Amino acid sequence: MRRILLQVAYDGTEYCGWQFQPGQPTIEGRLNESIEKLTGEKVAVIGASRTDAGVHALSNMAVFDTESPIPGDRFSFALNTKLPDDIRIVSSGEVEPDFHPRHVSCVKTYEYHIYNAAFMPPTMRNYRFHEARPLDTEAMNEAGRILVGTHDFKAFCSADTSALTTVRTITDLKVTKEKEELTISVSGTGFLYNMVRIIAGTLMWVGLGVRTPEDVRAALESLDRSQTGPTAPACGLILADFQFTS
């Protein structure tokens, strides 16, 4: 048995998220089907990030085991002929048989994309959150800097989490704006359920002047979900980068 690591990009619009659900379109389900079509083997891929319905990825990671003789780096080409065109394997390679993508240190970068103009082109409707009111990028950055570091992010976590601890580390958080395109870029070693979307919703409050950066500090310290902003819609979120660090 060999273990193959896949770097997976997808448009999440048409999927009920990463995680397999019987009878539902999921990224995990489509990957399992395409591998079976290619190798004839029934497999269950193990994903690194179980993204929600409508969330996109440029670089998620998954492994599976196979007895196929296909060279590790050729699986990307071979699987792309079996997958729908909204899922693409960026690269592939053989890893150690005990390599588990959720038990290895990593830095993930999520981007939350906001189209900040009166009118948003309909071609962007599945890939941007539309905010017509002007957002103060500098205030959002100031609030974002408060979140960098190791903190208990309980206030930035949906109530239905199964996490054992709500302490997480954000290594970088930047808000940039180029013309109408506002991007919240958050890097960290791990994230709680809906954490990036709640950060985005909270920073948008700050951008609109509904809350100050100091309010965000108080919200973080409160450990109270009712003190942070709404969970921003899934379509604006993309898992942009994923680096294993050990």
Add this chain to the structure above:
Amino acid sequence: MRRILLQVAYDGTEYCGWQFQPGQPTIEGRLNESIEKLTGEKVAVIGASRTDAGVHALSNMAVFDTESPIPGDRFSFALNTKLPDDIRIVSSGEVEPDFHPRHVSCVKTYEYHIYNAAFMPPTMRNYRFHEARPLDTEAMNEAGRILVGTHDFKAFCSADTSALTTVRTITDLKVTKEKEELTISVSGTGFLYNMVRIIAGTLMWVGLGVRTPEDVRAALESLDRSQTGPTAPACGLILADFQFTS
């Protein structure tokens, strides 16, 4: 009767083009349906540009006649509540009853979008043409400059045109590249069937070194469709701007 002008943006992915076809999803059909839902009147909009299947628009134009008392500038808001979310009315207003969007001078700008990198994110698959081989932007610009002006563009027109003359005027043509995003921007007072997509296919030949800018001059002068490049796929094309000039 009042005549209302609509500025229409759409994601053309799910449509068989602008022009009404019974039983098929078309932009024109959806506009007619949404106006009937709003006013109770059966109408047939007159469009300025009958874009092909899969082609997008930020700014196409259409008129229709109505006895509705809704103020001209309010139709945009009202119709957006009736339209699918891949068609949006950007603005609306009342015009003279004899205003015909195809009988008035205009300058249209089309953009052809190419993603020029080894890997294209699947979120872009409906909005970009993917070319993995490097394209020489400067050579493409040099060839593009040859096409600016008033010429017989017979070599850049699909055979099945019904146009009375194949003489057209291109007022501007620029090829720009920012990171992986290569854009061919073409402005003119009118275009032949598939003209921008054939220009894009021909300039890509030049960008790849398959043809020189001087070959493009010879192809233009030949008036022979077999001398120009392939019709580039619809998904890369967007009607980006539309200005009435009289």
